[in-house]
Amino acid sequence: MTRNTALAATLSLPLLIAACGTPQERCISNNTSEYRTVSRLLAEVEGNLARGYAWEERQVVRDRLTQCRRVWRDRDGRAVVGYEPCWQDYVETERYRVPIDPASEQRKRDNLAGRQAQLADRAASVVQACKAAFPEQQG
Structure with missing residues (x-):
């Protein structure tokens, strides 16, 4: 699992309980939606390339x-x-x-991977900021 994929898995967990989550979870979910969307699209494109069809x-x-x-x-x-x-x-x-057109899908994958890399640092800093702003009680 790559670092970006691991980060995507870590960031998608709060999405599952965003509606009833803690303030920290809602903060993370609200501020990382673009990163999660790009990660989901990238996974879809990589699956298309691996299968050879969409x-x-x-x-x-x-x-x-x-x-x-x-x-x-x-x-x-x-x-x-x-x-x-x-x-x-x-x-x-x-x-x-x-x-699918493999060349087009590869270009799409490369663009999404570049965008994901740009968003990964921002998403990581947002997660840290949300954790600092809304510390959770250890119970």
Whole structure:
């Protein structure tokens, strides 16, 4: 694991609990979002290069036979509840392979790696500043 990847893993942990995290965790999360985004994109591009293709997703509407609840009135006017077969639509997400241009992906990887290196020092200093500004209690 490279130093930048290790730092990305360290910085992504506060993101998982940012909504209910401590002030220190929220500070780190709010101030390292660009670094985490660039790191995620870099990992995606490196995966594309390793596989030789990219993944994309599309949503497909399909229908399936299921049981639907139905309410009707009997001869006396009372509500009767029952179930009957019916067709219902549902949305399914499909992943599919997309060819890549390796030269273009390598340029993208190089640019993202350069941007990640620029942001890594700033992210590390932000983490230190947040830890100093919001020290956590040892319990």
